[in-house]
Amino acid sequence: MASVLIQILSVFAGTWFAWRFLKRFVLKDPFAHLQGPPSPSFITGCMEMLFSKEGLGYHDQLVKTYGRLFRVPGLFNSTLLYVYDPKALHHILIKDTHIFEEGSDFLLTSKTVFGKGLVAVVDDDHRRQRKMLNPVFSIKHMREMTPTFYGIVHKLRDSITKQVSQGEEKIDILSWMTRTALELIGQSGFGYSFDSLEHDAPEHPYSASIKNYLSALNTPLLALTRIFLLPYVHNLGSPRFQRAVISALPWKGLHDVRDIVDVMDKTAVEIFESSKRALNDSESDMSQRVGGGKDIMSILLRENINASAEDKLPDEEILAQISTFIFAGMDTTSNALARTIDLLSEHQDIQDKLRKEISEACGSHEGDLDYDTLTQLPFLDAVCRESLRLHPPGPFVMKEAIADGVLPVSKPIITNDGREINEVFVPKGTMLFLSLYQCNREPEIWGPDAAEWNPERWMSPLPSTVTDARIPGIYSNLMTFLGGSRSCIGFKFSQLEMKTVLSVLVQRFKFTPSGKKVIWQNNGIMQPTTEDAPRTAMGHRQLGLPVHISFVNSG
Structure with missing residues (x-):
């Protein structure tokens, strides 16, 4: 019985991986026009560096090169969107939460480990628990x-x-x-x-x-x-x-x-x-x-x-x-x-x-x-x-587009062919990498000393670059505790x-x-x-x- 089960699982897994493999080449990359780092590996893309235990320097290098929204090669030739533009974050976390939901991996893992707690449920279940x-x-x-x-x-x-x-x-x-x-x-x-x-x-x-x-x-x-x-x-x-x-x-x-x-x-x-x-x-x-x-x-x-x-x-x-x-x-x-x-x-x-x-x-x-x-x-x-x-403490959050959506940005994006665009179409199934860390440190928002620990900045009114950015965080113009219903x-x-x-x-x-x-x-x-x-x-x-x-x- 066990050997039959293993054979069935092997056939299933092989078929699934073959389809995923072919799909990456058959379908056109919807973000091919966006700038982003080259892929060092077909299998892992940039994921090893993106999720490296000691890889925050890599993130700093990426955002200095590509800005507030860009494409990142993912696993098996997939593409992620790296996002910390405040206007885009507002749409993801507040305006269009029916489109941009917690990543399926996060939800399933949380439910498997913790049960149907607040972080593992969505929609009506989440609203009901939060209300209570x-x-x-x-x-x-x-x-x-x-x-x-x-x-x-x-x-x-x-x-x-x-x-x-x-x-x-x-x-x-x-x-x-x-x-x-x-x-x-x-x-x-x-x-x-x-x-x-x-x-x-x-x-x-x-x-x-x-x-x-x-x-x-x-x-x-x-x-x-x-x-x-x-x-x-x-x-x-x-x-x-x-x-x-x-x-x-x-x-x-x-x-x-x-x-x-x-x-x-x-x-x-x-x-x-x-x-x-x-x-x-x-x-x-x-x-x-x-x-x-x-x-x-x-x-x-x-x-x-x-x-x-x-x-x-x-x-x-x-x-x-x-x-x-x-x-x-x-x-x-x-x-x-x-x-x-x-x-x-x-x-x-x-x-x-x-x-x-x-x-x-x-x-x-x-x-x-x-x-x-x-x-x-x-x-x-x-x-x-x-x-x-x-x-x-938690520098990044993953989201997933569960339907087609559009992300507007507060600062124009320069495409690979030099055009300026003010929004990006995001097809269903896209994974989004939200950098709370980078939004909290953006020099154009927080000033030239954004990467320095300076409590004195809070002893005077915040500059207009912070208040005008309309960062969608629940706490003090910061993304540290996220924003919106989650x-x-x-x-x-x-x-x-x-x-x-x-x-x-x-x-x-x-x-x-x-x-x-x-x-x-x-x-x-x-x-x-x-x-x-x-x-x-x-x-x-x-x-x-x-x-x-x-x-x-x-x-």
Whole structure:
């Protein structure tokens, strides 16, 4: 039976690849008139360089040569559109979302790994889920959760204090930011504690799993398998049969992903069942739950009970939100925080100015700052905005044209024959590579110092080149959190997290460079490692960001 199945799959795969191969030569390239880099390989095109872990320099070279919208050779003679023109982004993310949707690979992978959560559904399912989830990410809820945030960050501060007091001068700030981000989303999101944040406490298995997920998933062979095979086999047989096939294959990389997903799924089920039991127990005091019963999951479950039949979410969709939100909120914010602290270590004048602002604000308050005071500190806000502008944690997004469309541009495109055009026809099936990173750094928008980290730019009104560009981002003329109906629903949560952590740590500690060369890798999310970092069991450089740390009053 197994041999027959393998033969059928082989014939199917061979036929499919043959058709894809011939199709590239039979059909005319609709973007042949556009400029773009030559293809170094028929099989991979420019994809290896485009998605290289350390390939942001290649992107800089491309946009300097070809502008805001151009063609890029893809796999097997296909063509992608590379886009960061603000007007084109507006049409993709806001005006014509019925044409430009999440890439099929992204949707299917997210659904397979996380279930039918917010990032894995489209159309009515997405609108229904977003409507239910919007209230739990409101400013009102953020105000209520601020004391929980401070309680967690104080534990972080005390543990680092213990490290420094014991003579440790270098700490891995990424490890601490990852642990803290997970505990913040655990307590405020799900009434669940992952980590005591004690110095020597063991790492929760979920933390390691979510941190290594993207590296494991985006190996070249697994990426190709996801794109070309998963769409045709994901519904083949029962989940039990699929798991047996995965386990039988002599493929360590696939087994690593399986084990990572197992840990995430087991933890999500544990959190979900615990929340349901607490809500259904008439004698349960919700205020005694971790997070005081104000966590996202508790509120969501209560809202869901009272929702109309058409808005109510089934259990499988609520369960899927757990790993979805932890994945979306943990790695992005922890890396953004680590990057910001690294930048502060390299700019002592900015670190000193930030410390002065925070200390003066706290001097007029007893205890911790309230939500409104914290979020309105101008220089703290400028530091966070500038870090998120220059270094968006997720630098790129893929979209797919699910119908024919037209993309207008704010700046004319010069074609291969020297003509100027103001729009590009995009046929159904085209993949679009949206560079949030380049839009945030465009010199014609942000000025000649666009590639420099300069928080002071936010202390004065932004230049007209920024406001007139009409960048369609949901946050501060930036594309960091996207825009439109699929913008990041938790961006206020992320901002509060960054500001709480920085306000507490910068008061107590002085950060300076460790002396080690830090390398930022693109694993779908920008993650730091060092030049001399040891390799993990999966063969990747171990993630980490060492900084030198001392007490502020120690000089």
